[in-house]
Amino acid sequence: MHSPSRERPACLRPGLWALLIAMVAATGWAQGQAPLCAPTVPANDQIPIYLKLLSYDRTLWTPSPTHVRIALLHRRGDEPSRANLDAIRDALAGTAAPAVNGVALETVPLAWTDADGLSRELAGNGCAVLYITAGFDAELPAIAAVARDHRLLTLAGDEGYVGRGVAVGVEQDGGWPRLTVDLRALAAAGHQIDARVLRLCRVVAR
Numbered sequence: 001m002h003s004p005s006r007e008r009p010a011c012l013r014p015g016l017w018a019l020l021i022a023m024v025a026a027t028g029w030a031q032g033q034a035p036l037c038a039p040t041v042p043a044n045d046q047i048p049i050y051l052k053l054l055s056y057d058r059t060l061w062t063p064s065p066t067h068v069r070i071a072l073l074h075r076r077g078d079e080p081s082r083a084n085l086d087a088i089r090d091a092l093a094g095t096a097a098p099a100v101n102g103v104a105l106e107t108v109p110l111a112w113t114d115a116d117g118l119s120r121e122l123a124g125n126g127c128a129v130l131y132i133t134a135g136f137d138a139e140l141p142a143i144a145a146v147a148r149d150h151r152l153l154t155l156a157g158d159e160g161y162v163g164r165g166v167a168v169g170v171e172q173d174g175g176w177p178r179l180t181v182d183l184r185a186l187a188a189a190g191h192q193i194d195a196r197v198l199r200l201c202r203v204v205a206r
Contacts, residue, residue: 040159041170041177043087047095049170049177050131050155054100056194057153060128061101069106071127071152073118073136073143076111081135084157085109088131115142122150132166133157140165144185151190163204167191171202178202 041049054060060068074085089107092098098105110121122130130152132143137160144165147154156162156169159180167185170177179201186193 041172043084043091043157044094045177046157046170047088047091049179050168051095051098051100051105053168053179053193053197054129054153056197057191058194059151059153059191065103065128067104067106067126068100068129069108069125069127070129070131070155071122071125072107072109072131072133073112074109074133075135078135081133084133084135088133088157112136112139115139115146118143119146119149122146122152127152129153129155131155131157132161136161148188153189153191154185168193173202180204 054068072085072088075081092105092107108125108127110118112118127150130143130147130150132140132154134157136143136158140161141164144154147165154166154168156166159169159171162169162171162180162182162185165182165185167182167189169180171180172178179197181193181198181201181203182205183198183203184205
């Protein structure tokens with residue numbers, strides 16, 4: 001007999017429950033461990049949450065894609081950016097055949113030069129998502145503008161990016177991971193996330 005604390009809430013359909021479990025499991029709660037105390041969610045914990053979230057981005061699935069391609073923006077010579085990029089790559093490498101809704105996931109590393117260079121690299125490369133690594137505080141407005149022009153869903157490597165032009169991040173909330181969504185940035189890039197998923201998130205702009 002299941003205890004009430006582990007039963008699936010009636011308001012969540014199976015996929016949404018899976019997203020909630022991915023968020024909780026990232027802390028080690030599923031193994032009975034203590035919640036994480038670090039201010040930033042590690043890449044190994046970001047990846048399952050982000051992959052599940054992408055399955056609820058309605059824009060990505062209209063029409064049905066043959067693949068989902070994510071650009072990984074990083075800065076050469078910047079240690080936080082390099083460490084974030086390496087951690088994301090390692091996290092994805094540890095995922096057997098990364099996919100979203102059964103569709104193959106591909107990543108494209110992009111080294112930052114300037115906004116014009118980023119726009120040129122994104123043109124025609126088929127990316128629908130832009131993951132921005134740590135170390136880009138000053139450039140966020142320019143990066144966000146390019147992402148809007150190319151209709152890219154932006155994901156954060158640094159939880160502080162959301163609300164500053166980046167659409168989605170994962171933050172620590174009382175020791176637990178929680179998705180944070182800037183609805184204005186999301187809409188500006190032409191993306192729409194299932195409203196039922198948004199109920200699980202902290203919304204920073206409307």
